[in-house]
Amino acid sequence: MTSRLKGKWVLVTGASSGFGAAAARAFGAEGAKVLLGARRMDRLETVAIEARHAGAAEAHFHALDVSQTASVELFLAWARERINGQPSAGGGLHVLINNAGGAQGLDSVREGKDEDWEAMFQSNVLGVLRMTRAALPLMPQNAGASILNIGSLAGRVAYEGGSAYCAAKAGELQITRCLRLELNGTGIRVSSIDPGLARTEFASVRFKGDEARVDKLYEGTHPLVAEDIAEILVWVASRPPHVNIDEMLIKPVDQAAIHKVFRRK
Ligand code: NDP
Ligand code: 8X3
Numbered sequence: 286m287t288s289r290l291k292g293k294w295v296l297v298t299g300a301s302s303g304f305g306a307a308a309a310r311a312f313g314a315e316g317a318k319v320l321l322g323a324r325r326m327d328r329l330e331t332v333a334i335e336a337r338h339a340g341a342a343e344a345h346f347h348a349l350d351v352s353q354t355a356s357v358e359l360f361l362a363w364a365r366e367r368i369n370g371q372p373s374a375g376g377g378l379h380v381l382i383n384n385a386g387g388a389q390g391l392d393s394v395r396e397g398k399d400e401d402w403e404a405m406f407q408s409n410v411l412g413v414l415r416m417t418r419a420a421l422p423l424m425p426q427n428a429g430a431s432i433l434n435i436g437s438l439a440g441r442v443a444y445e446g447g448s449a450y451c452a453a454k455a456g457e458l459q460i461t462r463c464l465r466l467e468l469n470g471t472g473i474r475v476s477s478i479d480p481g482l483a484r485t486e487f488a489s490v491r492f493k494g495d496e497a498r499v500d501k502l503y504e505g506t507h508p509l510v511a512e513d514i515a516e517i518l519v520w521v522a523s524r525p526p527h528v529n530i531d532e533m534l535i536k537p538v539d540q541a542a543i544h545k546v547f548r549r550k
Contacts, residue, residue: 289429289523291316292342294368294378298351298416299385301328303485304435304518307511308382309333311519313341320364322349323385343367351385351412352404361419368423377425380522383413384435386453388491391446402449409453413460427472429526433518434461436479438536442543454479458532465531474529476521481536482546483509505548506539 295312299305301323309319313336321329321336321344329346336344347363350356368378386409389401413434424430439447440454461477468475484503492498514535521530539547 288315288317290379290519292318293380294318294320294376295380295382295522296320296322296364296378296420297382297384298322298349298412299435300332300346301325303487304480304483304511304514305382305384306332306335307515308384308518309336309341309344310339311512311515312380312522313337313339313344315519315523316340316342317380318343319345320367321346322351322360324348324350349385351416352407354415357412357415357419361416361423364420365423377428377430378420378423379425379428379430381417381420381424381432382435382518383416383432383457385412385416386435386457387487388439388447388450390493391491393446394448397449405449405453406456409450410456410460413457417460417464421473424473427526429472429474431474431476431522432461432464433521434475434477435514436461436477436532438479438481438534438540438543440477440479441534444543461532465529472526474526476530477532478514478517478521479532479534480509480514481534481540481543482506483511483514483537485511505550506546507537508539509535509537 295317297305297308300309300321309332319336319341333344333346349360389404436457437454439451440458443451458477465475488499488502
């Protein structure tokens with residue numbers, strides 16, 4: 286059967302690594318046309334090549350910093366040129382994946398740093414708002430278009446040292462819920478895809494390059510990998526146009542709960 290995503294425009298933020306890079310390849314394999322953004326251009330170039338090899342009808346990349354409104358607007362102006370023209374049935378931006386983000390540090394509130402808190406809110410919360418505001422005019426109505434926001438288990442449960450990140454991801458979940466109300470009647474679907482423990486560059490970023498700490502986090506357990514989430518994003522965006530997957534929580538089998546992770550000796 287021909288993929289519902291074949292020839293459709295799919296925009297992925299944070300496409301230079303992890304879930305975003307895997308999504309670029311997975312949507313590419315469906316024959317989609319992918320528009321990729323992040324700050325590391327060398328990495329984006331590699332991912333665009335991989336997406337084309339996977340089968341993408343087109344794969345383009347451009348610098349994007351979701352923490353800067355000007356960068357988001359420049360990126361969307363570039364995307365608009367690629368998509369070329371007004372949204373119409375079957376055209377326009379079919380899927381927006383708000384994935385850029387992550388955690389900075391694992392400090393208690395007592396030890397927390399302004400720059401870490403601000404970075405987490407800028408990317409995970411304000412980045413989703415800015416990107417969605419700028420991309421919505423490109424999204425066709427009543428044509429099965431989707432906004433897929435990457436949340437987290439951390440947006441649903443609390444853990445020590447997670448205050449700003451948990452708050453940011455809870456914010457993402459509430460933005461998703463508000464958007465679904467605001468877009469009711471347009472046929473544009475909105476989902477929050479919320480992973481638990483996954484091995485990407487996430488922990489290296491959170492622990493600021495302390496790889497011993499990263500290894501300890503995943504020691505003896507079998508985390509999710511980026512492809513697990515990419516496969517789910519493709520599935521959610523491929524449902525029939527009248528179906529909305531509101532929220533999805535995906536954890537590794539070894540992670541029964543945030544504090545209960547099975548570790549092999
Ligand atoms: P990675 O660190 O591998 O990927 C993060 C991506 O976000 C990179 O491409 C990075 O690109 C991009 N990014 C970060 N800040 C910005 C910014 N200001 N502007 C543009 N791009 C940015 O981690 P993951 O793939 O795991 O993370 C993807 C999303 O998944 C994040 O929102 C994260 O919070 C969430 N998540 C991760 C989980 C995990 O355990 N791995 C679990 C649940 C959710 P660049 O640095 O090149 O700009
Ligand atoms: C990442 C999952 O549990 O490390 O969003 O916060 S967790």
